[in-house]
Amino acid sequence: MIHICFDLDGTLCSSTNLGFQSTNLALKTNGKRLITLEEYESCTRYDTITRFGVHLNNGSGPTDDPEILSEARRIGGEFENQYTALVSPATAPFFKGALEHLKTLKSPTTTFSILTNAKKEYAEKVLDVNECTSLFTSVHGADSAQCSKPLPGGLNLIMSENSATPQNTIFVGDSLSDGEAGVNTGCRTVGCSWGAGKRDDLIASGFFTEGVVDDVETLFSTLKNLIPPTSASxxxxxxxxxxxxxxxxxxxxxxxxxxxxxxxxxxxxxxxxxxxxxxxxxxxxxxxxxxxxxxxxxxxxxxxxxxxxxxxxxxxxxxxxxxxxxxxxxxxxxxxxxxxxxxxxxxxxxxxxxxxxxxxxxxxxxxxxxxx
Incomplete structure (x- = not known):
């Protein structure tokens, strides 16, 4: 058996505009500094509270200031409610070809799951509006996993639910935190350069054991090559x-x-x-x-x-x-x-x-x- 766990936003799902606009709406509603698209993309590696802490800290990186984190938790909660409510086939579509490749690759000995740093409810709604919930055996967010990537808890939970091991699990993602989470659990990892992470940064990190790919077609051809032939299974x-x-x-x-x-x-x-x-x-x-x-x-x-x-x-x-x-x-x-x-x-x-x-x-x- 091979288990493939995917990050969602920026890996399978094209939701950058939805996330960016919803973030600035939450910041504007609360009278806070608006952020640039580059700032947003550089922070998608974090869970929502940590990310809003960075935004409220003038982009100076994660903070442990309790006052900032308290405000980040409140504004981040408003963002997540609004973000999830706005999910639709138009605002959170799968990248072209991804859904068709998933359906082709899935088999009795190849299973899929989702692990995101967003809320589980958001991930489930994205799968629902794209009519592909049944393709995935597990779906978890930072809230349901009770930790965020790059910590290994989410991947360990998913492997446990699917009777999988690090040796037969592949994690696919577009950010450094995805690759690091895979390394922290001993999984094989594949990086996607079309999301938040810059290609050179993903490669330089050394986190992606099976390489960094530049398009959906190459991703699924790489995954297919990592799956043992049916005759060997x-x-x-x-x-x-x-x-x-x-x-x-x-x-x-x-x-x-x-x-x-x-x-x-x-x-x-x-x-x-x-x-x-x-x-x-x-x-x-x-x-x-x-x-x-x-x-x-x-x-x-x-x-x-x-x-x-x-x-x-x-x-x-x-x-x-x-x-x-x-x-x-x-x-x-x-x-x-x-x-x-x-x-x-x-x-x-x-x-x-x-x-x-x-x-x-x-x-x-x-x-x-x-x-x-």
């Missing part, structure tokens, strides 16, 4: 395979995760093994020593047991012996593609059922277990 079962070169073991590659059976299993309709109750275990394939003939397969698979699994996230404890288990191809039940972040942490690229068909005389499914 499938659980292969030995029950669907044959013998010899058609055996599942012939598809194994080092780094794959496999499900193998211990205790008791079948070979040519004969029950073999030490006679203990059958169990299905997870392990990472480290070395293959197998020969295949027309209708037979002989040899062994050396593997490292997987210690724990949480959703798609796999973990191998550091005290587990490398290639510490071995088993024959006849014990192989399933092959699962995985992306390893390092020697100990990986992410499954295909959903793993809780139970799989076991190699037994009578048809039976067993729970897939980890070593601990």
């Amino acid at each position: 499938v659980v292969d079962l030995q029950s669907d395979c044959g013998r010899g070169q058609e055996h599942l073991s012939a598809r194994l590659e080092e780094g794959d995760v496999c499900v193998y059976q211990v205790g008791t299993w079948m070979v040519d309709s004969v029950s073999v093994g030490p006679g203990e109750p059958p169990r299905l275990l997870l392990a990472r394939v480290d070395c293959l020593q197998i020969n295949w003939t027309t209708d037979c397969e002989h040899g062994r698979i050396l593997a490292t047991p997987v210690s724990t699994r949480q959703g798609d996230a796999l973990h191998i404890d550091k005290d587990v012996e490398y290639a510490g288990v071995e088993f024959g191809p006849e014990q192989l039940i399933a092959r699962l593609p995985v992306a390893w972040a390092d020697e100990y942490a990986g992410t499954l690229l295909a959903p793993l059922p809780e139970m799989l068909p076991a190699s037994l005389l009578e048809k039976e499914e067993l729970i897939v277990e980890t070593a601990r």
Whole structure:
């Protein structure tokens, strides 16, 4: 599974004029200094209260002055109510082509979410007027996440809601705070140069691990290239395979995760093994020593047991012996593609059922277990 989290304003949604005009209206209503478009764009990296604090502080940067922040909270609240009320297909449209690309890219193994420093209510209304709410599994603003980017809390919340991990999450945004939030959570990041952030600044920051793109078309082509091919995102079962070169073991590659059976299993309709109750275990394939003939397969698979699994996230404890288990191809039940972040942490690229068909005389499914 791949989860892609998008910033909203300046990334998917063209709402600069709405935000800029609503900001100056709130400032003017309260008798405050109006700001330039450049000032507005440079401050969109902040949540609303921090941003209005900057505006009320004559553009001198974020402030911790309690009087200024109190006024920023009041005026910012007026801004957000008005800003949200004015959202429409005309004032907050998606950038040309973005919606069509989202619909094409979405799949059972690719999911989307939104994380903005604006209010959640605003984000939900933007999605609603653009008729695309159903494309996103999670939507959060600085208020519902209880923190703003670049702090990692919002992304961590979204990953938790989607059973995602930093290894299989990509964050897309147009400001430095977006890239920094991604780095702070360990996600891969893609920068968009058509929003608030200047292209050179985005690149110089080093926050965007997968590069900075200059148009919507290039963004979605980049994202497509970061998603594993469908053929690599499938659980292969030995029950669907044959013998010899058609055996599942012939598809194994080092780094794959496999499900193998211990205790008791079948070979040519004969029950073999030490006679203990059958169990299905997870392990990472480290070395293959197998020969295949027309209708037979002989040899062994050396593997490292997987210690724990949480959703798609796999973990191998550091005290587990490398290639510490071995088993024959006849014990192989399933092959699962995985992306390893390092020697100990990986992410499954295909959903793993809780139970799989076991190699037994009578048809039976067993729970897939980890070593601990």
